[in-house]
Amino acid sequence: MHNGRGLHLPKIYAAEGGRLYWEAPAGLDAGVLLRDTDLPTLIHRANVTGPELALDIDTVTGLGTDAAAVDFVVARLGIAVVLTRRPQLAALVAELGGLGLLQVLAFDSTGLNRALDGHPRRPGVGTAISPGLVLAHLHPAELAALPRPILAYGFVDTPEAARAILTTADSVVLRPEAASLMGAPVSLEPAGV
Amino acid sequence: MPAIRNEGVTAIQRLLLVRRSHLHAAVSAMSRSAPDILEVLPGVILPNVVHLIPTLGVPMLAGGFVRTEAEARAVIAAGAVGVTTSWQPLWDLDLA
Numbered sequence: 001m002h003n004g005r006g007l008h009l010p011k012i013y014a015a016e017g018g019r020l021y022w023e024a025p026a027g028l029d030a031g032v033l034l035r036d037t038d039l040p041t042l043i044h045r046a047n048v049t050g051p052e053l054a055l056d057i058d059t060v061t062g063l064g065t066d067a068a069a070v071d072f073v074v075a076r077l078g079i080a081v082v083l084t085r086r087p088q089l090a091a092l093v094a095e096l097g098g099l100g101l102l103q104v105l106a107f108d109s110t111g112l113n114r115a116l117d118g119h120p121r122r123p124g125v126g127t128a129i130s131p132g133l134v135l136a137h138l139h140p141a142e143l144a145a146l147p148r149p150i151l152a153y154g155f156v157d158t159p160e161a162a163r164a165i166l167t168t169a170d171s172v173v174l175r176p177e178a179a180s181l182m183g184a185p186v187s188l189e190p191a192g193v
Numbered sequence: 194m195p196a197i198r199n200e201g202v203t204a205i206q207r208l209l210l211v212r213r214s215h216l217h218a219a220v221s222a223m224s225r226s227a228p229d230i231l232e233v234l235p236g237v238i239l240p241n242v243v244h245l246i247p248t249l250g251v252p253m254l255a256g257g258f259v260r261t262e263a264e265a266r267a268v269i270a271a272g273a274v275g276v277t278t279s280w281q282p283l284w285d286l287d288l289a
């Protein structure tokens with residue numbers, strides 16, 4: 001999908017630490033989510049041709065979680081989709097022309113509402129909801145309150161679960177082996193922007 | 194946990210399910226702290242992930258987004274001994 005600002009958000013992300021060099025099956029709208037990695041690996045991967053990269057910026061050893069780090073990732077490395085637990089950094093990604101995804105931890109309804117209170121709610125900032133599997137259990141009003149695009153992140157382990165989650169989410173994170181099993185193109189209607 | 198036990202209080206430790214790659218560290222920490230009771234959040238996904246959670250030898254509660262009788266029963270069937278919920282229609286539900 002495109003987020004209305006010309007940025008492409010793949011339907012599928014394979015999560016890896018940067019050394020796997022996962023490749024998307026032909027025809028699959030997929031990218032790689034780098035997480036639990038380190039700065040040298042991040043820099044290397046950003047300069048290697050491959051699937052589109054997204055970055056969980058809070059999990060990079062050696063990289064700060066501040067405005068300078070966001071500028072480095074978006075402007076210097078060219079990674080346009082960045083996940084973070086920090087609302088101000090998600091907003092900064094958007095200001096730099098990228099797509100910020102605020103990671104929202106959804107453990108219960110009270111906590112979800114509280115977490116969303118801090119969402120920047122501005123163009124270019126969506127929501128990465130963890131665990132992604134919980135999306136199937138949210139009420140319509142709760143889903144409507146999540147700023148889009150929505151990335152489902154965590155415990156979506158199978159292609160079947162991913163396809164089910166993609167009826168409400170715009171994109172879903174899978175382990176590489178599960179992402180490879182998606183195989184054929186995911187032909188679902190966009191869940192909305 | 195020792196400080197809690199020293200006060201004669203039952204210790205409940207929460208296992209927060211964020212993503213699979215965090216689970217091992219969370220379970221290891223729980224094994225070290227040895228709570229009296231484990232509470233899994235969000236409990237509504239327990240039936241989907243219980244196979245990933247090693248048996249810790251303590252009773253397991255599940256809470257978070259459990260809002261229907263079917264979800265409560267599924268959580269119990271997955272191995273929880275009880276459901277924690279603020280959803281009042283479930284408070285009088287007999288799950289025995």
